[in-house]
Amino acid sequence: MVDPVADRRPPITPQLALRVAVFGGIALVLFAVIFFRLWYLQVLSGDQYLAEANDNRVRELRIQAPRGEIVDRNGRVLVTNRRAIVVQLDPAKLPEAERDLAATWGQRAGQRAARPKGRRGEEVPIPPIPDPVLEARYERLAEVLGTSANAIHRTVIRQLAQVPYADVRVKTDVPRSMLNYISERKAQFPGVRVEQVYLRQYPRDQIAAQLLGTVGEISPAQLRKKRYRDVTQGTIIGQDGLEYEYDNYLRGKDGLRRVQVDALGRPKGNLREVDPTAGREVKLSLDVRLQKTAQDALGEVGGGKPGAAVALDPRNGEVLAMASYPSFDPAVFTKPLTQAQYDKLVSDENGAPIFNRAIGSAYPTASTFKIVTAMAALETGTRSADEVINDGGVFKLGEQEFKNAGDAVNGAIDLRKAMEVSSDVYFYQLGAKLNNLRGQVLQTWARKLGIGRRTGIDLPGEFRGLVPDKEWRRDLAQEERSCRRKKKISQTANVYVAAAAGCGISDMRPWSAGDNVNLSVGQGDLQATPLQLATAYTTLANGGRRLKPHLGLEINDSQGRAIQRIESEGTTKVDFDPANRQAIMDGLKLAASGPSGTSTDVFKGWPHDRYPVYGKTGTAERQPKADQSWYAAYVPDERKPIVVVATVEEGGFGADTAAPIARQMLSQWFFGEAGEVVRGESRSR
Template identity: 30%
Template sequence: MELENFRREEKLPPQKLAIAQYVVAAVLLALVAGMWRLSVLGADSYRVLAEQNRVRKVPVLAPRGKIFDREGRIIVDNYPSVSCYLLREQTKNLDADMPRIAEGLHMTVDQIQAILKRYAYAPKYQPLPLKQDITPDEQAFIEAHRTELPELQTLDEQRRLYPRDGFMAHVIGYVGEVSENDLKQTRYAFYSPGDVVGKSGIEESYDEELRGQDGSRDVIVNSHGKEVGLMGQELAKPGRDLYLTIDLDLQKAAERALEGKTGAIVAMDPHTGEILAMASRPTFDPNQFAVRLSKAYWQSILDNPDHPLLNKAIQAQVAPGSTFKVIMTMAGLQENVAQNLTVSCNGGATFYGHFFGCDRHHGFVDIHNALPYSCDTYYYTLANRLGIDTMARYANSVGVGVKTGVDLPEEAAGTMPSEQWKMKVMHDKWYAGETISVGIGQGAIQATPLQMARALSGIASGGVLRRPHLVMDKELSADELSAVKQTFPGSGEKTIPLTPENWQIITDDMAGVTGPIGTAAEAHLEGVDFVGKTGTADVVSGRKKGDHNRNTIPNAWFVGMTPRRNPDIVVAVLWEHGYWGNNSAKLAAQVITAFVNKQREKAGNLVKVAAVKPQVGLGDAAPAADANSATTTPADPDAAHSPAKKDNE
């Protein structure tokens, strides 16, 4: 009886037994569901993760296309380089490894932490560029510590090799790592952090063509991250080579002429718009930007008051001085105002109650000697007759105040004032007295050397203006050429009305500038139809004669060409603080000499042009003659060339 009662007490109530059964069933169901999720639903993802534990995708960077001159001579090449990348998924405690990595790569811990902070939002599987162009001893360090530091990976790259001493730096530009600000722009939508892109010049303008398409290698790695085999690869597609319109011989001549000076020289073929040479000073070393820019070098750039990164050929916006008088001559002739205009220059004239000076007493001046003399009094009078809006219309027609459309980034448009312009920009009306200074290329007018080269060569070509460009048109398809023109809008190809009679007068007058009575007589080239126009533009209003403070010394301009009608080459020179326009004329003559001698050599003509002595400094500039001195040699008041040569010229 007692045993029966004991067994009855050991039995579980049916309710508790049912609950226990349900709990066991639920646990078994959860286990089965988990196993099914892992083995079926997550099979692919876990297979990929497992594969990644033994297979690593290593990028193969495409070499950028090389850059050549018009004759196939190489300008920009590539050289083999090794960079170090950081694989974050290969380390469990990067903070502990950081001091050792910093020491081996000759970096600081702060530098590494800054890189990690910059790429904080990048996917963890993405290799981070730790140090570019590492040295052989740094490569040896990585190989020797492959087991302890599996997070370090080396990658072979092709890195840019630019000419030395900043040669052609402003034309070529440079490459650098894409920045965070770049990645926010639409054009960089398909770029990733660490990618190398063109930052200025041709490198930026034609980055898509030059950069190529990266490939990759699927390599087998062991548990220590060491490569032990290759599963497959996708070959990189090298970037496209580009052939520029630049002629290295003329480029060298332009660079030599500008050595030690501040300014720009641009040479162009007016028939095609092909830029044959473009130099700007001071320059910079693009090789410094191609790897990791040092703070010291960047600070030296920032501290330079002459702005080495500025391409003065297309970005220096300054008053063109008396070179603008060629455009004034065209406007006066086309408006039938200048043909019968004569003035008696007694050192200046009064307009609207203000006396506007001319540095010489030129006496009787008409349209035929106004340009060679560069008589300010004549052009003051012509400007007063034409009015600012007529002057602006003709200046705009030849591209002053309008971008040329050259295929380089950040071209400046310059300024051509008008009544509408002043009201829009300054919210004030235009006063007639302001027109007088604009007539000699002073006042509110601003232009770039390329604009003036194109404007004057277009006039000398009978009114036909071509779009300046630096990449040979034959290198681009029709669609690519159209895209370039849309990317770099400007006045482009155009023809302006210019009668044959006026065309002849203007070009003959420009020939007088380099003739015996002209302001650029010292730049005359025997046996060469070398013509042009000098100009000196004051940089400080009210500058006193004899003031030699650099910041008050005028800018020296010259735009010249050969031959005088339908020229084969035009050269524009801006020498900042170069004093007189005849100084710049001598620089232009050096480039013209190189061009003519090369053409004669090709034609089998052994008669070389005698070179003009290079202008090496302001000590070579002859002082302006006093306005009251007796001389029969007229001089440009904006180019004030000496009545007699000095021993040092």
């Protein structure tokens, strides 16, 4: 049967077959690509993308480790921790305009601060909030915190100007209800973090404030330093003082909390937590009661004038007290610091309370320096201890006249008597004779005993001081010549004219015998810190061991058990004849208890039979300021010997101010109470 014509299909032409084959091949290739891509994603890269997906819903939060406590030699707490809730702003979530504004304002404020006082002009104002959206954010947050949007803006600008990388702490110590409120409404407060942190707490208020130091978040520059190679961004570290010096022990190790969050970043639960490791306890050699006595005495006896006091154990260099007046409350640094607060802490008008005068201020030490001159003369054979000279009240050097303080005339005196009455004429003569010897022996002995060199104490910021000599004066003259050439000032111009034109570093004269005469009584260009002077008296007291003073005593665990002793290193042997030392010590003893001693009145009623005092007053001339008061003392004792040095700027005669401060410290050390203030009758410098 023949098919109808309608049922017939034309045969596939070769061209059509080719097209079908090509399209089929393309489709096959496309399906193969898709298949292999899916296989790659699911099989080869599945674990990777699973991890990334998990990371997208997991947040890692740092758990701050509490820093170790700092305690005194008897375990009394000086620094501890407390928990606090803080509200912070993430700088990365702030508009660029706000960050640029902070950088510009900080630059202008820094330029103003660099100008000399009196020429700084008005304070740099903080411009208004640059973005209305940001202003609305600040207003929402301000309503919760009980402040204003402008106050938050000012805080942000000041903190970003100082540390642009760190979270801006808007408010510290907020109630837990604020934490809950903000945490539950994260979308309304973008960039706001509410966290629990540890803040340093100071149960002794202002005691040892300049020693303890401050803490803060590590900076990018610090992260690059070798000592912080294992520290991560955001870690709280010691920034100065003992917090800095012993940061490696105090810091501890932060913990970690992995938190699961939803698509909006809201926490849904904890996944894993690594507990933080608390820092170690650092035990100091300080005695907190002696420290408090020193600070109180500086304020009360010193009449509110700036000053410092140091107490050392002459056997091992342990610092028993190191006070600087005025002091401050270190807790001020646990919260955001305003510019006004900072200016008050560094202002000279307020006595710069943040400044540690015991190691950072250097002064002429006046007659307390005479132990150095005496040792240099005795060791070189310039004069024997028993040789008698006539002190007529005046020493002449060419056309210059050098007089005793108060124009005193002491008559026939030897070394011991000269120390007792503090005869300047006796030591003026020694200074002139020593200048004629080769090798500048007076300067050499000053440095041997610890003057004009850093002691190496375990605190940052120690000043080197200065023992003037021929080389120093020559170098200073060269600096003056260079300055005058640069500023086109005549080399023959008067030093005051040069100073008015921007130089005046030196009068360009060479070293003279008069310079050595001034140095012999601790005057002239001498610059020594109270700690250096205490080191010199310690070296004399212990028979010739110049010790490295130290505050750190032990590293303890969380239970207060010692796990590491902090050993003091760097003891230097200073050789001198024991007979020469004894002659000087005899003179110091007479100065504190002899019939004509310059501090005998101060130690009236003191039990010299049990605790003999070897002391020396000093009254330093510091034109145009009033005289500075000094006292240095050593009291031997089998169980607890001590060396004390006290000084008060513009405090007058040594027996009037510094010596009574030293007596109060000695009373506390030996009898457990400061005792009454006893002032001496001023006889000499």
